Amino acid sequence: MEPHAEDEVIRKRQRERSRVLAILLGLFVVLMFAITIAKMTINR
Amino acid sequence: MTSVPLTHDQSMTADWRDLLALTKPRVMSLVVFTGLCGLLAAPVPVHPVLGFAAVLCIALGAGAAGALNQWYEADLDAKMKRTANRPLPAGRMTRQTALHFGVGLAVFSVILMDLAANHLAAAILAVSILFYVLVYTVWLKRRTAQNIVIGGAAGAFPPLIGWVAATGDISTLPILLFAIIFLWTPPHFWALSLFVRTDYANAGVPMLPVVAGVTSTRRQILLYTLPMIAAAIAPWAMGLTGWLYGAVSIALNLVFLALAFAVLANRATEPKQMKPEKRLFAFSILYLFGLFAALVVDRWVIG
Numbered sequence: 001m002e003p004h005a006e007d008e009v010i011r012k013r014q015r016e017r018s019r020v021l022a023i024l025l026g027l028f029v030v031l032m033f034a035i036t037i038a039k040m041t042i043n044r
Numbered sequence: 045m046t047s048v049p050l051t052h053d054q055s056m057t058a059d060w061r062d063l064l065a066l067t068k069p070r071v072m073s074l075v076v077f078t079g080l081c082g083l084l085a086a087p088v089p090v091h092p093v094l095g096f097a098a099v100l101c102i103a104l105g106a107g108a109a110g111a112l113n114q115w116y117e118a119d120l121d122a123k124m125k126r127t128a129n130r131p132l133p134a135g136r137m138t139r140q141t142a143l144h145f146g147v148g149l150a151v152f153s154v155i156l157m158d159l160a161a162n163h164l165a166a167a168i169l170a171v172s173i174l175f176y177v178l179v180y181t182v183w184l185k186r187r188t189a190q191n192i193v194i195g196g197a198a199g200a201f202p203p204l205i206g207w208v209a210a211t212g213d214i215s216t217l218p219i220l221l222f223a224i225i226f227l228w229t230p231p232h233f234w235a236l237s238l239f240v241r242t243d244y245a246n247a248g249v250p251m252l253p254v255v256a257g258v259t260s261t262r263r264q265i266l267l268y269t270l271p272m273i274a275a276a277i278a279p280w281a282m283g284l285t286g287w288l289y290g291a292v293s294i295a296l297n298l299v300f301l302a303l304a305f306a307v308l309a310n311r312a313t314e315p316k317q318m319k320p321e322k323r324l325f326a327f328s329i330l331y332l333f334g335l336f337a338a339l340v341v342d343r344w345v346i347g
Contacts, residue, residue: 013057020060031097035160038093 058141062131066114066142067107067149074332075106075202081336082206082221085343090210097160098209102202104153105169109176109198111146115139116181123247126240161209168208172201186248189255192237193268196229197222203336217284220275221339227272228332231265231304235325238262238307239315262308265324269304273297276335285339286346292338296331303327 079102083095090098114121114132122133131137150173158166180195200222207218234252237244238261241253253261276297280290306320 010057013059017057017060031100032159034093035097038091042091042094 058131058137062136063141063145065131066111066137066145068110068114069107071110072103072106074329075199076103077333078221078225078336079103079202079206081340082203082218083210084206084340085203085217085221086207086210087343088211094160095210098157098165098206101153101157101160101169101209102205104149104156105173106202108146108148108150108153109173111142111149112173112177113181115142115146116177117185118142120186120247120249124240124243126243157205157209162212164212164214165205165209168201168205172198172205175201187250189250189252191250192230192233192252196226196233199229200225216282217279220279220282220284221336223275223278224272224335225332227268227275228328230268231272231300232325232328234261234265234268235307235321235328238321239318239325242315258313262310266304266308269301273301279339286342288346289338289342292342293335296334296338299327300324300331 076099080099083090083098114130118130118132118139121127121130127133132139132142150170154166154170154173157169176195176198180191180198184191184195203221203225204214204218207221208214237251238253238258241251241258244251245254252264256264276293277290279285280287280293303320303324307324310318310320312318
């Protein structure tokens, strides 16, 4: 593979990973919010 | 936008699919299922969000253990056909990435379990990860043919964790669930290791068929099947479950026993002629799914 094409593959991989990480972080925030609300409901 | 030149480390940036593969998703499915069943079989109502979070933590913990196992065993995996294409032996990821990913996921899963469920569930989750990585992977696997027997305990924790996440304590039924998987692991893995023993021998892993031979392994499979059957029927015999679990359990155990006898009767030494072993291995997975599904249906339908 040419150096330029190889760079492009790596950059694409980095972009994909960043996107997946962003989605996971978003889901984590939602989950933490839901856990907090659930705990408050139980303790009420 | 100016493009910054890539460094050597960046050229090894792992694909997210490889990070996912590091968690052994297929193994995780059985872990998640048994953990969920432990949670659903508990005699207390669980808030759906907290139940989901607990099962997620069990899955993440299992994934972390799988990642750390692959980090430590990259050299072994490279020698076996079955595992040579995993991200580390195939050179698609650095060992450091796998280590950081595994440790991070393990710590995250334990902290989240503590927040979502309770201290005891988080502590058992931590013990199960450490047991799989340190006791099974690092200590036993390369040293003794009993690796699967003792190491099997690691895979037996999920239903116990699920139960403890729901109730906050340990009682007889979750201990029996632990015992079922603990005693199921040797026949399940030895059936597999009989027809891939050349792989294990080439990699220098002292699995029972490599060390003691195929005949002895076939005998051991039957010997471990007997206490496994006792443990699987015990919840019904002790009055901890209803008739539905009892009926399904007896039926599944009779099939398991018949297949274990078929393995014992087989004299073949070539993997191609090991149909009884392959049948037992495939059925053993179905057996565990069926047994735990029956436990939950029994609890929710019969009551």
